[in-house]
Amino acid sequence: xxxxxxxxxxxxxxxxxxxxxxxxxxxxxxxxxxxxxxxxxxxxxxxxxxxxxxxxxxxxxxxxxxxxxxxxxxxxxxxxxxxxxxxxxxxxxxxxxxxxxxxxxxxxxxxxxxxxxxxxxxxxxxxxxxxxxxxxxxxxxxxxxxxxxxxxxxxxxxxxxxxxxxxxxxxxxxxxxxxxxxxxxxxxxxxxxxxxxxxxxxxxxxxxxxxxxxxxxxxxxxxxxxxxxxxxxxxxxxxxxxxxxxxxxxxxxxxxxxxxxxxxxxxxxxxxxxxxxxxxxxxxxxxxxxxxxxxxxxxxxxxxxxxxxxxxxxxxxxxxxxxxxxxxxxxxxxxxxxxxxxxxxxxxxxxxxxxxxxxxxxxxxxxxxxxxxxxxxxxxxxxxxxx
Amino acid sequence: xxxxxxxxxxxxxxxxxxxxxxxxxxxxxxxxxxxxxxxxxxxxxxxxxxxxxxxxxxxxxxxxxxxxxxxxxxxxxxxxxxxxxxxxxxxxxxxxxxxxxxxxxxxxxxxxxxxxxxxxxxxxxxxxxxxxxxxxxxxxxxxxxxxxxxxxxxxxxxxxxxxxxxxxxxxxxxxxxxxxxxxxxxxxxxxxxxxxxxxxxxxxxxxxxxxxxxxxxxxxxxxxxxxxxxxxxxxxxxxxxxxxxxxxxxxxxxxxxxxxxxxxxxxxxxxxxxxxxxxxxxxxxxxxxxxxxxxxxxxxxxxxxxxxxxxxxxxxxxxxxxx
Numbered sequence: 001x002x003x004x005x006x007x008x009x010x011x012x013x014x015x016x017x018x019x020x021x022x023x024x025x026x027x028x029x030x031x032x033x034x035x036x037x038x039x040x041x042x043x044x045x046x047x048x049x050x051x052x053x054x055x056x057x058x059x060x061x062x063x064x065x066x067x068x069x070x071x072x073x074x075x076x077x078x079x080x081x082x083x084x085x086x087x088x089x090x091x092x093x094x095x096x097x098x099x100x101x102x103x104x105x106x107x108x109x110x111x112x113x114x115x116x117x118x119x120x121x122x123x124x125x126x127x128x129x130x131x132x133x134x135x136x137x138x139x140x141x142x143x144x145x146x147x148x149x150x151x152x153x154x155x156x157x158x159x160x161x162x163x164x165x166x167x168x169x170x171x172x173x174x175x176x177x178x179x180x181x182x183x184x185x186x187x188x189x190x191x192x193x194x195x196x197x198x199x200x201x202x203x204x205x206x207x208x209x210x211x212x213x214x215x216x217x218x219x220x221x222x223x224x225x226x227x228x229x230x231x232x233x234x235x236x237x238x239x240x241x242x243x244x245x246x247x248x249x250x251x252x253x254x255x256x257x258x259x260x261x262x263x264x265x266x267x268x269x270x271x272x273x274x275x276x277x278x279x280x281x282x283x284x285x286x287x288x289x290x291x292x293x294x295x296x297x298x299x300x301x302x303x304x305x306x307x308x309x310x311x312x313x314x315x316x317x318x319x320x321x322x323x324x325x326x327x328x329x330x331x332x333x334x335x336x337x338x339x340x341x342x343x344x345x346x347x348x349x350x351x352x353x354x355x356x357x358x359x360x361x362x363x364x365x366x367x368x369x370x371x372x373x374x375x376x377x378x379x380x381x382x383x384x385x386x387x
Numbered sequence: 388x389x390x391x392x393x394x395x396x397x398x399x400x401x402x403x404x405x406x407x408x409x410x411x412x413x414x415x416x417x418x419x420x421x422x423x424x425x426x427x428x429x430x431x432x433x434x435x436x437x438x439x440x441x442x443x444x445x446x447x448x449x450x451x452x453x454x455x456x457x458x459x460x461x462x463x464x465x466x467x468x469x470x471x472x473x474x475x476x477x478x479x480x481x482x483x484x485x486x487x488x489x490x491x492x493x494x495x496x497x498x499x500x501x502x503x504x505x506x507x508x509x510x511x512x513x514x515x516x517x518x519x520x521x522x523x524x525x526x527x528x529x530x531x532x533x534x535x536x537x538x539x540x541x542x543x544x545x546x547x548x549x550x551x552x553x554x555x556x557x558x559x560x561x562x563x564x565x566x567x568x569x570x571x572x573x574x575x576x577x578x579x580x581x582x583x584x585x586x587x588x589x590x591x592x593x594x595x596x597x598x599x600x601x602x603x604x605x606x607x608x609x610x611x612x613x614x615x616x617x618x619x620x621x622x623x624x625x626x627x628x629x630x631x632x633x634x635x636x637x638x639x640x641x642x643x644x645x646x647x648x649x650x651x652x653x654x655x656x657x658x659x660x661x662x663x664x665x666x667x668x669x670x671x672x673x674x675x676x677x678x679x680x681x682x683x684x685x686x687x688x689x690x691x692x693x694x695x696x697x698x699x700x701x702x703x704x705x706x707x708x709x710x
Contacts, residue, residue, distance in 0.1 A: 070605060094609075101607015108605075113598035117706055118620050127616075128606040163705040179606075 015085065016043035017187045017219040018067070018104075023079035025059070025066040025243075027290070034290040036062040036075075038243045044236075046186065049213065049220040051234035051251070053227065053266070055287050059243040060223045064189050068104055069096045084186060102132040105180030105188045105218075107209075110196040111172035115164035121148070122160035125179045132183050147178035151208060170201035177208060181216070188213070191223045202226075206233060227270050231255055236324075239263050242288045242298025245318060249325030259327035262299045297329065305331050392694065399690040406686040407459065410679050411452050421673045425468045442468070455679070464683065465676035474680035478662065482684070485661030487557050487564070489637035489650065491572040493630065496579035503580075504587025505622075509614055511592060519584055526581025532652045535574035539657075542570060552658040571657040575650060579633050586629050590622040597621070624703050631696035635689045 025037035037059040044050040052060040065071050067081045069088065081088040084103055088096055108114040116124055122144035129135040129143055141160060148156035151174040164172055173193060180188055190209060194202035210233050213220050224230060230237055230251065237254050239247040239262065247260040258264045268281045285302035294300060300311045311330060318328045422439050423430075439445050443454065458465065464474035507519035543551035549570055555563035594600065595618055603617040637650050651663035658664075662681050669677040701707045 068605070070601065097604075097607045097609070099607075100605070104605075106602065106605040108598060108602060110598065114602045116599040116603070116617050116621070118624075118704060119616070124602075128608065131606070131608055131612070165706045176602075179602075 016045050016082070017084060018221070019043035019080075019082045020063070020067050021080040021082075023063060023067060023077070023081065025062050025071060026076045027062075027072065028074040028076070029291065031291050035293055036243055036290050037066060038293075040079075040238075040240070040243075040245055042236075042238050042245070042248065044187070044219045044221055046219050047213065047217045048235045049210075049222055049233050051230040051237040052221060052223045052240060053225060053230060053237055054240035055225060057287055057290065058240040059290075060240050061191050062243075063240070064191065064221060064223065068100050068189070069093070070100075098132065101128050102183055103185050103187060105183070105185040107173070107176050107180045107188065107190040107193040109192040111169055111176050112196065114176055115172060117164055120161050120163055121167070121175045124164075125160075125175060126182045128179075129182050143182065144178070147182055148175070150181070150212070151175070151178040153178070169197055170204060173197060173201070173205050174208065177205070177212070181212065181218070184216070185218065187219045187221065189221045189223075192225070193222075194224070194226065194229065202229075209233070227255075227267060239266070242293055243290060244298065244328065245326075246299065246328045247326070248318070249322075253322060253325040257322075257325075259321050259325065259332040260299075260329050261303050261305045261331070265304065392698070395694050395697070399687075399694070402690060403683065403686060404456070407456055407679070407683060408452070410682045411455065414675050414678065415448065417673070419673050421468050421675055424673045459683070464680040467677045468674045469672050469677075474676045477677060478665065478680050478684050481660055481662045481665045481681075483556060483558075484554055484659055485650070485654070485663060488568060488571055488575070488654070488659060488661060489634060491568050492576040492579060492637055493634045495572055495576035496583055496633070497630065499576075499580040500583035500587055504584045505591055505614070505619070507584070508588045508591035508595060508622075509618075516588075519588065523581040523584040523588075526577050526584075529577070531574045531578050532656055534577055535571060535653055535656050538570040538574055552656070554658070554660050567657075571653050571659055575637060575653050579637070582633065583626070583629065587622070587626055590625050591618060594618045594622040620703060624700065627699050627703065628696055631692050631699075635692040 019041075020043065021041045023037055023040045024035070027034045027036050040059070040063050042050060042052075052063065054060045062071065062075075066075060066077045067088065068083075071077055077089070079089065083099060086099060088099065091099065115121065122141055125144040125147055126135065126140040130137065130140050135143065145156045145160050148160060153159055153171060153174055159167075164175070167175060177193075188209070193209070194205050197205060206229055209220065209222075212218065220233075222229070222234060234251050236249065237247075237251050238245050239254070239260065241262050247254055247258065247263045254263060255267065258267055262283075265281075265283045269283060283302055288294065288298050288301070294312065296310070296312045296314050297303070297316055303311070316328050316330045318326045319332070320326045321332050422435060422442065422444060425438060426434060436445075443451060446454075455465065462475055464478070466473055467477060470477070503515075503519045503522070507516040510516055539551045542549045549566055551570075553567055555567050557564040600613060600617055603613045608616075650661070651667055653659065654661045654663035655667055662685060666678065666681045668674070669681060
């Protein structure tokens with residue numbers, strides 16, 4: 001699945017739409033505090049797309065939820081978050097709610113559950129416009145028809161009064177996108193918007209968002225574990241692991257010359273259409289629990305480079321290796337061959353040796369792209385070995 | 388919708404037929420001879436045989452049953468062994484008392500349970516929540532007849548504000564009816580309120596965790612709009628069933644919380660001339676026709692309530708289409 005690379009309508013260097021600085025989120029759980037996000041900073045400029053990449057539980061969703069005031073009540077959030085120049089963290093709750101509703105649109109993962117089953121889609125798409133733009137019920141309905149048309153829903157003037165269960169998954173996600181764009185927000189946050197969809201629909205949704213961004217000049221934060229999508233649509237990428245950013249930079253730099261062993265492993269674990277029949281690479285072990293994060297590098301226990309005691313006890317700083325490209329490791333590998341094409345060769349960390357032991361989840365989210373059958377085949381094999 | 392209701396009514400007839408069969412057969416298992424009870428202690432064999440023949444009790448069971456059902460279809464449920472009055476008349480006379488008590492109790496319960504349940508869920512962990520949970524635990528633990536007795540002692544005995552028992556028809560004297568219904572309705576309603584509070588609380592909590600509620604919050608809607616527009620309607624869908632079951636079981640005299648007791652005990656305690664009281668008396672007197680008639684009526688009301696719940700369900704949830 002290769003969405004076209006979209007040129008950004010505005011020059012980079014514009015004041016960022018959303019800038020996050022030193023964001024830390026601690027969740028109060030039954031088993032004690034869990035540090036879900038630690039010291040994260042990134043920003044996204046108008047018309048640009050930032051991809052947040054990482055495994056489940058790496059803190060990527062929690063980062064945007066906490067930044068926009070949607071974190072669960074048990075969460076303690078510290079750091080600074082500026083949305084269109086306004087500091088969100090010091091705002092009163094009603095003010096933050098209005099600011100968020102007016103300027104940020106959200107597309108969540110599963111369109112089957114993000115829409116309210118008992119309200120018509122038209123009502124849901126533009127109810128925020130009544131709240132934030134002072135539209136009347138009738139204006140809002142007319143606007144909903146426009147928006148449904150914009151996202152490619154056929155016969156929008158009839159469908160506007162239909163309920164969510166009368167739409168397919170892909171169409172529902174279009175409705176959700178229409179809803180996110182209703183108040184013409186400056187920022188669109190897409191939290192794994194294609195994960196719950198089938199592959200053909202995924203491509204359409206990716207295309208749609210890329211197209212809308214081009215036409216509307218909206219900044220996009222795209223949370224995903226699908227590296228194929230990232231390469232296609234993002235300008236910059238931030239890779240998260242264990243609640244921290246481990247690598248960050250322009251997509252070309254990060255994908256072309258990944259500096260962090262984790263990024264390299266991720267890229268190696270990506271299923272490739274040309275490599276059918278090969279065993280899929282997986283990263284051995286499982287991601288760390290946010291309840292018990294190590295002092296040093298969180299990736300150390302699974303790291304193929306495995307450095308020394310320093311890695312285990314000292315947190316590597318996020319260091320620039322080229323302008324705009326930062327890596328959190330003591331052992332950056334800036335010039336290694338891209339593991340994105342062809343099986344990994346000698347000097348890089350070979351993560352492809354042997355099947356994934358210990359049942360760590362395959363990074364890249366399973367059959368998200370490409371050769372899904374191969375993945376399930378591997379799983380079956382693993383199960384057989386278990387018995 | 389019309390076709391749905393019609394079909395459900397036809398189905399109800401089949402169910403009711405089953406009810407008559409079960410009740411008829413159950414009564415055959417009850418020890419005691421209704422003819423002897425009717426005649427008292429002094430009677431001769433001739434009188435006994437005469438009454439037995441006149442009541443049709445000498446005929447085979449199948450014939451008795453078929454004749455009963457045949458008459459029931461025309462609204463004739465037979466005559467009471469005791470008073471000789473038509474059963475249909477007796478039951479219909481008692482119906483307003485039972486219905487007004489059950490409906491008042493459920494309305495009172497809803498009046499308390501709805502705000503309490505919703506508030507307790509929306510502010511989960513707060514003082515209101517704890518208070519609501521203590522209240523509902525207390526309410527389901529304490530039997531309604533005990534609350535009834537305490538109510539009589541306090542409000543009728545010590546304070547003298549309310550009559551201790553008795554019944555005035557709503558149509559005759561609304562104020563009198565209200566003062567008489569207050570204590571029994573509160574006693575029954577307290578249990579129902581506790582059940583409903585818990586149920587509404589958990590239903591709202593469940594909906595609050597739904598993804599679409601987060602979507603609504605992401606849109607920057609006011610908390611009140613989120614709760615009223617997005618949470619309540621979804622949370623109420625299952626609540627409708629429970630309210631329906633509560634209402635039906637109050638009418639039927641079988642309470643979910645305490646399978647024994649319920650409205651029958653309350654009607655006896657407050658000398659409330661409803662169907663529960665009628666059933667109780669009919670059992671005592673082995674007045675089979677009245678007992679059968681009362682059970683049949685209760686079953687009918689139960690089925691109608693269920694039908695009403697289903698129709699309401701479809702109105703609340705667009706995913707359900709009545710066919």
